[in-house]
Amino acid sequence: MSVIFKLDGTVEYGNEVTDEQQDLKDRLQNFEENIQDHWNDLRGVRNSLLASTDWTQGADSPFASDKKTEWQTYRSKLRDLPSHANAPIWFQESDIPLAPGESSVPAWANGFIKSRIDPIGIGTTSWVGVGTDGIYFEQTKPCNQISYDISSKVGGISTDKVAVDANSNFDFVVTISNMAAESDYHYSIKTNPEVGFIDKATFITITPDSNCVGTATFPVSISGAAGTVTSPTDVRFALKVSDTEKHEEACVVGVVTT
Numbered sequence: 001m002s003v004i005f006k007l008d009g010t011v012e013y014g015n016e017v018t019d020e021q022q023d024l025k026d027r028l029q030n031f032e033e034n035i036q037d038h039w040n041d042l043r044g045v046r047n048s049l050l051a052s053t054d055w056t057q058g059a060d061s062p063f064a065s066d067k068k069t070e071w072q073t074y075r076s077k078l079r080d081l082p083s084h085a086n087a088p089i090w091f092q093e094s095d096i097p098l099a100p101g102e103s104s105v106p107a108w109a110n111g112f113i114k115s116r117i118d119p120i121g122i123g124t125t126s127w128v129g130v131g132t133d134g135i136y137f138e139q140t141k142p143c144n145q146i147s148y149d150i151s152s153k154v155g156g157i158s159t160d161k162v163a164v165d166a167n168s169n170f171d172f173v174v175t176i177s178n179m180a181a182e183s184d185y186h187y188s189i190k191t192n193p194e195v196g197f198i199d200k201a202t203f204i205t206i207t208p209d210s211n212c213v214g215t216a217t218f219p220v221s222i223s224g225a226a227g228t229v230t231s232p233t234d235v236r237f238a239l240k241v242s243d244t245e246k247h248e249e250a251c252v253v254g255v256v257t258t
Contacts, residue, residue: 024128024136031126038088038112045108046081053099070100089124090114119181119208141180148176150237172218172237179208188238189220 056063056071063071077097081087086095089112096109110116118124127139153171172189186203206214218237 021136024138028126028128028136031128035088039082042088042112043082046078049078049108050075067100074099086114088112089117090121122180148174148239150174150239152237170220172220174206174216174218174237174239176206176208176214176216177212179206179212179214182207183214185216185239187218189218 053071053075055061056068057075061068074097081097084091084095086092091109091113093105093109093113093115096105096113098105105113114121114124122141125139127141129137129139131137151173153173174185174187176185182205184203184205188202204216204218206216208214
């Protein structure tokens with residue numbers, strides 16, 4: 001909102017006018033400048049590591065030729081870091097060279113590995129696109145708990161109505177799309193009061209894959225009296241998503257003994 005103070009002492013309020021295209025251009029420029037800072041940091045770390053290991057290649061190095069070669073290979077990989085396809089902040093852990101004797105990714109690499117600094121890439125992408133017409137636009141970011149699909153499986157086969165033996169098991173399988181990060185989901189599995197063998201309320205941690213999709217399997221066990229066939233039992237699975245309890249009738253199970 002804009003405020004104009006007039007000479008007569010009155011104040012006039014108006015809507016602030018913004019240039020959306022300029023705003024998007026500024027955001028893109030800020031992102032590119034930030035990426036340049038990361039490039040500088042990566043090269044600085046690389047140069048420091050090379051300088052600190054120069055002694056391994058000297059004529060008076062205490063290493064035998066095979067160990068000296070190991071250090072030479074390591075130093076060569078360090079030199080190649082800035083030219084790597086995932087530089088400067090999209091490295092995988094497997095991209096980071098390990099010095100002879102190191103068994104895990106060193107701490108200096110944490111600021112350059114995408115999965116450690118930003119698993120989904122929200123901060124490693126500008127989210128400003130430019131069309132073929134030269135118009136800037138804001139891209140859609142992944143966000144957590146947008147939607148989910150649910151199915152039931154018996155013996156690995158998706159179904160919505162099955163007959164199972166006494167004490168049989170089947171699974172609810174939940175697929176959550178557009179996950180921004182690892183999250184805990186509260187859920188419950190219940191049957192109708194007459195059967196009542198399942199009444200579970202707890203939570204599970206679901207981790208998204210590289211496509212921002214998370215999958216979890218929830219096993220269920222149904223018990224039936226020997227020699228009887230129950231009426232179809234309404235088995236419900238409830239998953240709490242975005243603070244909203246969503247109930248899905250995932251399958252109807254007839255408990256049968258043979």
